[in-house]
Amino acid sequence: MGQRVYNIDIELLLADGAAAVTADGVTQVASANASKQLGPGRFEGVLVVDVSAIKTSVGDELYHLVLQGGTDNTFATKEIVAQLSLGAGAARPGGAITSTTGRYEIPFVTEQDDVSYPWERLYVDVAGTAPSITLKAFIAERY
Numbered sequence: 001m002g003q004r005v006y007n008i009d010i011e012l013l014l015a016d017g018a019a020a021v022t023a024d025g026v027t028q029v030a031s032a033n034a035s036k037q038l039g040p041g042r043f044e045g046v047l048v049v050d051v052s053a054i055k056t057s058v059g060d061e062l063y064h065l066v067l068q069g070g071t072d073n074t075f076a077t078k079e080i081v082a083q084l085s086l087g088a089g090a091a092r093p094g095g096a097i098t099s100t101t102g103r104y105e106i107p108f109v110t111e112q113d114d115v116s117y118p119w120e121r122l123y124v125d126v127a128g129t130a131p132s133i134t135l136k137a138f139i140a141e142r143y
Contacts, residue, residue, distance in 0.1 A: 004105065006048055006140035012036055014122040017052060017136040021063075027122040027137065035073055036139060038110055039118020044142045047082050047106040047122075053134040054086060056098050061128035062087040063099075065137070069110050069117025079117050082108035091128060107142055 014034045015027035027034055038045065047067050055061055067082040068075060084106050085092055086099035110117050122137050 006046070006138075008138055008140070012139040013137075014047075014120070014139065015135055015137040017050070017134055020053065020132045020134045021124045021126065022130075022132050024125050025123065027124060035070070035075070035119055035121040037073070037119050038139065039116060041116065041118070043110040043118070045108055045110075046140045046142050047084075047108055048138050048140055049084065049104040049106070050136045051086070051099070051101045051104065051133065052136070053132070054099055054101060055130065055132040056088040058129040059088045060091050061131045062091040062126070063131065063133050064125040065106075065135075066123040066125065067106070067108055068121050068123050069112070070119035070121070071115070071117060073119050075119065075121065079112050079115070081110055081112060081117060081120070082106045086133070087128065087131075 063086045065084045069081040071077040089098040
């Protein structure tokens with residue numbers, strides 16, 4: 001099966017892969033917080049994640065990639081609009097296989113429970129023994 005091709009809009013880049021993620025936090029792009037405004041209104045998109053390196057060798061590493069939607073750019077009120085869990089098979093929810101490098105696509109909508117979350121950012125929650133993941137992530141319009 002082939003990969004879908006997405007046009008990458010540099011303005012919708014959430015993580016540039018410049019450095020490995022080894023601690024919990026919001027991803028960065030060129031040393032800046034990578035929050036993006038997709039509104040106003042409902043936006044149907046795809047979070048595209050290209051993983052170039054992922055540590056799973058100990059067997060307890062876990063990486064939750066969380067697309068957070070905010071009602072404004074402060075993210076004082078936020079909701080999860082998409083989530084992907086990667087890592088070692090034994091650590092992943094539901095006992096999924098061990099994750100590898102490659103492309104992952106997660107569809108999402110910026111409206112949840114009749115509330116619009118037009119601001120988006122990527123939060124990575126890591127766990128396990130010396131976790132490390134290197135990724136590029138961007139938002140594409142769903143077609």
